[in-house]
Amino acid sequence: MYKIPFLDLPPLRSAAGTVRLPGSKSISNRVLLLAGLSEGTTEVHDLLDSDDTAVMLDSLKALGCRLETSDHGVLQVTGIGGQLKVDAAQLFLGNAGTAMRPLTAALALLAATQGGSFELSGVARMHERPIGDLVDALRARGCQIECLGQEGYPPLRLSGPSALDFSAPVQVRGDVSSQFLTALLLALPLVAQQQPIVIEVLGELISKPYIHITLELLKRFGIAVEREGWQRFTIPAGSRYRSPGAVHVEGDASSASYFVALGALAATEAPLRIEGVGSASLQGDVRFVEAAQAMGARVEAGPNWLEVRRGSWPLRGIELDCNHIPDAAMTLAVMALYADSPTTLRNIASWRVKETDRIAAMATELRKLGATVEEGPDWLRVQPLQSWQAAAIHTYDDHRVAMCFSLAAFNGLVVGKTTPSVPVRILEPHCVAKTFPDYFETLFSVAKARSKDIPVICIDGPTASGKGTLADEVAQALGYVVLDSGMLYRASGLAAQRAGADLDDGQAVAAIAARLDLHFSRGRVLLGDDDITDALRLETTGLLASKVAAHSEVRHALHQLQLDYRRLPGLVADGRDMGTAIFPDAPLKVFLTASAATRAERRYKQLISKGISASIAGLRQDLEARDLQDKSRKASPLAPAADARELDNSALSIEESKDLVLDWWAQAGSFADQR
Ligand SMILES: Nc1ncnc2c1ncn2[C@@H]1O[C@H](COP(=O)(O)OP(=O)(O)OP(=O)(O)O)[C@@H](O)[C@H]1O
Ligand SMILES: Nc1ccn([C@@H]2O[C@H](COP(=O)(O)O)[C@@H](O)[C@H]2O)c(=O)n1
Numbered sequence: 001m002y003k004i005p006f007l008d009l010p011p012l013r014s015a016a017g018t019v020r021l022p023g024s025k026s027i028s029n030r031v032l033l034l035a036g037l038s039e040g041t042t043e044v045h046d047l048l049d050s051d052d053t054a055v056m057l058d059s060l061k062a063l064g065c066r067l068e069t070s071d072h073g074v075l076q077v078t079g080i081g082g083q084l085k086v087d088a089a090q091l092f093l094g095n096a097g098t099a100m101r102p103l104t105a106a107l108a109l110l111a112a113t114q115g116g117s118f119e120l121s122g123v124a125r126m127h128e129r130p131i132g133d134l135v136d137a138l139r140a141r142g143c144q145i146e147c148l149g150q151e152g153y154p155p156l157r158l159s160g161p162s163a164l165d166f167s168a169p170v171q172v173r174g175d176v177s178s179q180f181l182t183a184l185l186l187a188l189p190l191v192a193q194q195q196p197i198v199i200e201v202l203g204e205l206i207s208k209p210y211i212h213i214t215l216e217l218l219k220r221f222g223i224a225v226e227r228e229g230w231q232r233f234t235i236p237a238g239s240r241y242r243s244p245g246a247v248h249v250e251g252d253a254s255s256a257s258y259f260v261a262l263g264a265l266a267a268t269e270a271p272l273r274i275e276g277v278g279s280a281s282l283q284g285d286v287r288f289v290e291a292a293q294a295m296g297a298r299v300e301a302g303p304n305w306l307e308v309r310r311g312s313w314p315l316r317g318i319e320l321d322c323n324h325i326p327d328a329a330m331t332l333a334v335m336a337l338y339a340d341s342p343t344t345l346r347n348i349a350s351w352r353v354k355e356t357d358r359i360a361a362m363a364t365e366l367r368k369l370g371a372t373v374e375e376g377p378d379w380l381r382v383q384p385l386q387s388w389q390a391a392a393i394h395t396y397d398d399h400r401v402a403m404c405f406s407l408a409a410f411n412g413l414v415v416g417k418t419t420p421s422v423p424v425r426i427l428e429p430h431c432v433a434k435t436f437p438d439y440f441e442t443l444f445s446v447a448k449a450r451s452k453d454i455p456v457i458c459i460d461g462p463t464a465s466g467k468g469t470l471a472d473e474v475a476q477a478l479g480y481v482v483l484d485s486g487m488l489y490r491a492s493g494l495a496a497q498r499a500g501a502d503l504d505d506g507q508a509v510a511a512i513a514a515r516l517d518l519h520f521s522r523g524r525v526l527l528g529d530d531d532i533t534d535a536l537r538l539e540t541t542g543l544l545a546s547k548v549a550a551h552s553e554v555r556h557a558l559h560q561l562q563l564d565y566r567r568l569p570g571l572v573a574d575g576r577d578m579g580t581a582i583f584p585d586a587p588l589k590v591f592l593t594a595s596a597a598t599r600a601e602r603r604y605k606q607l608i609s610k611g612i613s614a615s616i617a618g619l620r621q622d623l624e625a626r627d628l629q630d631k632s633r634k635a636s637p638l639a640p641a642a643d644a645r646e647l648d649n650s651a652l653s654i655e656e657s658k659d660l661v662l663d664w665w666a667q668a669g670s671f672a673d674q675r
Contacts (some may be wrong), residue, residue: 001437002479006392007429008671009569010453011412011421015266017446019259021251021276023048024283025435026213029056029098031247032077033186034221036060037106038241039081045248047075051434052096059091059103082190082241087116093154095123095355095397095434101134101179104156105187108143111160113191119148121155125397128153129353134180137172141165164191169198174205174230177350181205181233182214189223189239197235205230206350207326209284216282220244250304251276253283255436257328258403260289261335262446263308264297264315265410271300271307272446278304288328294318295335295343314414317341317384322348330400333362334407336382337371338414349378355434356396365393365401369408369424385411390422390670399434402426406443412453421453425671429479440479444568451563452585455480455570457665458578461592462630462638463542463623464599464606466649466657470592471574473658478572478665483565485575485582486545487525488558490536491518493544495527503544506551513548514557539607539614539622546626552635555581576630579641588668590661591640594650596620 028048033056035042047053061067064085066078093099100122107118121127132152135145142164146157170188172180181201188197205211208230215225222242226234256277263272277286280303289299289306296312317339322329329345336343351358359380363373368391372383388411395402405426412421432439457474459467468484475482492513493503501508519526524533535541548554555577562582565571573582579589594602600620607614630638640646645664649657 001433002429002440004430004477004479005428007426007440007479007569008455008669009406009409009424009426010449010455011423012409012447012449013266013412014268014448015262015272015446016270016448018273018275019442019446021255021259021274022050022436022438023249024252025050025052025254026098026210026283027217027249028053029096030102030182030186030214030217031249032056032060033102033106034217034241035077035243035247036063036065036079037082037190038079038221038243040243041076041078042243043246044075044077045246047249048252048435050437051094052098055092055094055096056099059089059093059099062086062089062091079241079243084110084114084116088118090119090121093120093122093126095126097129097177097179100126100154101131101177101183102186104131104134104145104158105138105183106190108138108145108158109164109187109190111158112143112162112164113160115161117157117159119155119157125355126154130176131156131180133173133176134183137170137180137184141170166191166195166197169200169232171200171202173203174201175203176206177353178205178207178210181211185211185214185218185225185233185235188235189218189241192235192237192239194237196237199233199235201231201233206323207284209287209324212284213282220247250281250283252435253277253281253285253288254327254400255403255439256306257285257288257331258407258439258443259446260292260297260299260306260308261331261407262410262443263299264292264295264310264335265338265407266413266447267309271309274306274308276304278302278306280304285325285328288325288331291318291320291325291329291332292335294320295332295339314384315339317343319344319346321346326350327400330358330362331404331407333366333380333382334404337366337369337385337408338410339384342381342383344379344381346379348380352377355398356401358398358401361394361396361398361401365391365405368393388422390424392425392427392671395426395428395431397428397431399432399436402429402432403436403439406440412449423670440569447568449568451566454566454568455669456566456583456586457570457572457661458583458586458589458641458644459572459574459592459661460576460578460580460589460638460640460644462599462627464603465592465594466602466654467574467592469654470590470649470657470661471572473654474661474665475572477658477662478570480570480572481565481567483562483571483573483575483578485558485562485573485578486542487536488513488516488561489545489549489554490541491516491525491527491532492554492558493548494532494535494541496548497544503547506553509548509551510553510557513554516561539619543622543626546629549576550629550633550635555635576638577636579644580639581636584641588661588665589641589644590664591644591646592657593646593648596624598650599623
């Protein structure tokens with residue numbers, strides 16, 4: 001996951017390959033609650049690992065459920081069997097509506113029948129998300145619920161005992177959020193032993209497919225709810241949660257929408273395959289596929305897979321009632337930028353009470369890209385975009401805003417010769433952890449950019465000037481890949497030496513360098529079967545590397561390997577000739593120096609800290625000899641590129657050097673004023 005303040009996406013141009021979706025959030029949290037309320041143990045396979053499931057798991061643990069994870073990642077939940085194990089708990093539920101609403105209903109009913117006091121709270125935004133309709137429905141039947149802040153909103157205190165009365169139906173509004181009805185359906189079997197319980201929905205029920213998921217999962221846990229249309233539901237008398245033994249969580253259909261869109265936009269050669277959802281999916285958001293098809297996508301589906309490729313291009317603008325796909329429909333708003341006519345999304349009032357006001361958020365951020373957008377209380381209209389602007393997208397701590405705006409980076413596909421393609425900056429990208437922690441890594445595994453659009457920062461300089469340290473720091477701050485090119489020369493030197501090659505024979509060493517069998521595993525470096533991690537960092541290996549690096553044949557043999565490190569979302573490359581020979585088009589080249597005395601002292605401290613004895617004078621002699629050899633060779637000698645920025649860090653801390661380079665980078669890019 002990218003735990004960084006922003007992630008820059010260069011213009012992207014195509015997509016190919018296979019993605020495996022994380023488990024569905026809606027199914028994961030429903031299954032966890034049902035397993036937690038059931039008697040016995042439920043094995044949960046393919047559970048989503050995310051912020052929203054983490055808060056549900058923490059709550060179940062606090063309520064006395066036993067949770068154990070097997071070596072194969074299967075979670076075993078031993079439930080409370082409808083009997084409270086604790087009489088008080090304070091549960092923090094982050095911004096997870098799928099945890100807050102059902103736990104409110106379950107704990108209100110348990111407290112009423114068995115006594116106890118439970119406080120449920122979340123992040124600030126959760127305290128702005130209405131829950132009054134659910135609270136009113138439960139209070140009307142005798143539950144004691146206090147709103148500890150504003151009436152109708154969390155945080156809440158649920159306490160008891162109190163008398164419950166189900167002689168009349170439980171009435172709940174269905175036109176603001178279907179999660180209130182889901183919460184009641186999941187929790188009311190707790191009190192339906194003696195009599196049937198009827199739920200009546202007031203107003204037109206929105207997001208019916210989510211209720212379908214709830215009913216299907218209840219069935220698997222032994223509760224057969226009877227339904228009359230979408231207005232009246234009856235939980236039969238004698239209902240009791242029974243663990244089905246094992247449950248497999250299907251992939252998240254809302255998360256699939258980004259990749260369905262990606263296929264429609266950018267899978268021109270071969271289909272993009274999406275594994276985890278398909279025609280047999282329980283989730284309503286799988287019907288996003290129909291909307292994507294209406295916009296032009298070509299889709300094939302199996303029971304649990306989809307294959308999507310570009311059909312019509314540009315996409316076709318559509319007008320759609322999105323009530324059945326409220327979450328996935330956000331993706332359509334970004335696809336609309338690539339259409340031939342306006343797209344209007346209707347019946348999306350529920351967007352206003354989600355993680356953020358999603359209608360306002362989408363309109364604001366689409367306009368930053370240059371789009372013309374109109375909005376109403378429950379609709380959004382987006383015009384196709386001709387002239388794209390680089391934009392820093394605010395994500396409002398909303399995972400879906402972050403994920404769907406990543407699709408704006410595919411403007412590389414549409415812009416003409418006169419209007420250049422632009423990068424897109426996603427601010428606070430870690431908000432995707434709510435449902436899809438590895439979203440961007442997954443996107444980068446299938447998206448392609450032109451090599452020259454992938455940004456590179458080169459850090460060259462003499463031995464022990466701090467290149468590797470600075471490269472790691474800068475890469476971490478930007479979420480970039482790192483190339484330690486010196487390691488490739490070191491490994492080539494070691495491999496040649498171990499093979500008994502003549503180190504003065506450039507061709508012989510180059511043949512070995514071209515076939516380097518290097519593997520990286522858990523922080524260790526393996527050459528074939530040998531762990532060479534420690535040997536690589538020895539000073540003698542540095543000298544060996546310097547010797548073999550002088551051969552132009554060896555440099556040639558390693559050239560392509562180094563170019564291959566230019567991967568999304570960007571690269572920080574450290575070495576001697578990154579800026580002069582390997583990445584001459586890099587937008588930022590840093591030539592990092594420090595006085596010989598400083599460098600010798602730093603290397604001394606570095607070795608001593610690893611328990612390796614050394615003398616400062618000896619080290620200084622070695623590094624000066626190595627620098628001389630590196631500077632005076634004919635093939636790509638150590639030298640600053642003509643357009644490099646020189647940085648003498650003798651008097652700077654690592655942090656100061658990093659901040660300076662990041663400032664230079666900010667000035668070099670399209671986001672100079674947007675950090
Ligand atoms: N600005 C700095 N201030 C203090 N110490 C630093 C600074 N930069 C790097 N160091 C320290 O100097 C030592 C050498 O740094 P590093 O290994 O990054 O250098 P290098 O240029 O990559 O070396 P080599 O050329 O051998 O690969 C490390 O212990 C590192 O922590
Ligand atoms: N781009 C590069 C990187 C390194 N070398 C040679 O390898 C030696 C070891 O490098 P370290 O950065 O790991 O110390 C170095 O002295 C150079 O001779 C190179 O030529 N080009």
